[in-house]
Amino acid sequence: MIGTTKKPLEEILQALAGYEKIAVVGCDGCAKVCMTGGLDQVKELAATLKEEGKEVTVEVSPERTCNIMHSRNFLNPCKDQIAAADAMIVLGCGGAVQIARQTTEEMGLTIPVKVGLDSVGHMDMVIPGVMAMEQCQECGQCILNETGGICPVTKCAKSLLNGPCGGSENGKCEVDPDRDCAWVLIYNRMAALGELEQLKRYMEPKDYSKMAKPRVLYIKEGRCA
Ligand code: SF4
Ligand code: SF4
Numbered sequence: 001m002i003g004t005t006k007k008p009l010e011e012i013l014q015a016l017a018g019y020e021k022i023a024v025v026g027c028d029g030c031a032k033v034c035m036t037g038g039l040d041q042v043k044e045l046a047a048t049l050k051e052e053g054k055e056v057t058v059e060v061s062p063e064r065t066c067n068i069m070h071s072r073n074f075l076n077p078c079k080d081q082i083a084a085a086d087a088m089i090v091l092g093c094g095g096a097v098q099i100a101r102q103t104t105e106e107m108g109l110t111i112p113v114k115v116g117l118d119s120v121g122h123m124d125m126v127i128p129g130v131m132a133m134e135q136c137q138e139c140g141q142c143i144l145n146e147t148g149g150i151c152p153v154t155k156c157a158k159s160l161l162n163g164p165c166g167g168s169e170n171g172k173c174e175v176d177p178d179r180d181c182a183w184v185l186i187y188n189r190m191a192a193l194g195e196l197e198q199l200k201r202y203m204e205p206k207d208y209s210k211m212a213k214p215r216v217l218y219i220k221e222g223r224c225a
Contacts, residue, residue, distance in 0.1 A: 001030035002066075002093040003123030003132050004037060007116055012045070012089065013052060015114045019087035022054050023111075025075070025100055026061030027092035033125070034132065036117050037061070037091030045091065045116065057085040065096035071103045079107050087112045093119040140210045140224060146198060148189035153206075155182035161203040 031037025058081035167174030
């Protein structure tokens with residue numbers, strides 16, 4: 001899922017300054033799981049905006065706002081309420097915000113679409129409802145087969161591909177001693193699997209041309225460009 005955190009209220013109010021009627025849109029996908037942007041948080045923000053003297057024209061939370069079909073299915077029936085707003089605020093990841101904006105444009109509406117959350121990367125729930133952790137940076141050239149299923153791109157503070165930096169102490173990372181050194185984890189895992197020999201293989205630097213933004217995934221061809 002995409003991890004998100006709430007922007008401070010002051011930042012949200014600043015983004016909405018000068019707009020009196022607001023459409024509040026959430027996302028019942030990842031943002032709901034993060035407890036930053038599901039219907040409950042939409043209602044919370046709507047109540048706060050009302051206390052701040054604003055009028056809320058609609059409170060809605062599509063199943064997954066980053067999905068254009070869901071966005072259309074949930075927002076099109078609210079077209080009149082969205083059209084009545086001076087601005088929309090979306091409690092979703094950056095993708096959700098941009099798809100919601102695209103949906104308003106498809107409706108023929110030209111209203112500012114603001115973001116209420118900060119997106120902090122691809123996260124997976126480690127302790128349900130408590131803590132999620134970044135596991136993968138979607139580099140497009142996965143090397144988990146060579147590293148015992150532990151990603152050094154994401155879990156090593158320096159994203160080193162060919163072994164540790166030498167600064168690790170007692171298995172902890174020199175950049176953040178509260179965290180395990182990814183390469184110690186990889187070594188121990190490979191040792192347990194009896195695959196230490198594999199670690200002698202030189203890992204080529206990543207081909208950054210494969211990460212040129214924005215990446216486009218051609219679903220039928222199974223190709224990313
Ligand atoms: S190497 Fe790491 S960052 Fe790249 S795709 Fe695999 S898990 Fe993700
Ligand atoms: S101590 Fe380990 S995890 Fe930290 S930067 Fe060095 S190799 Fe990476």
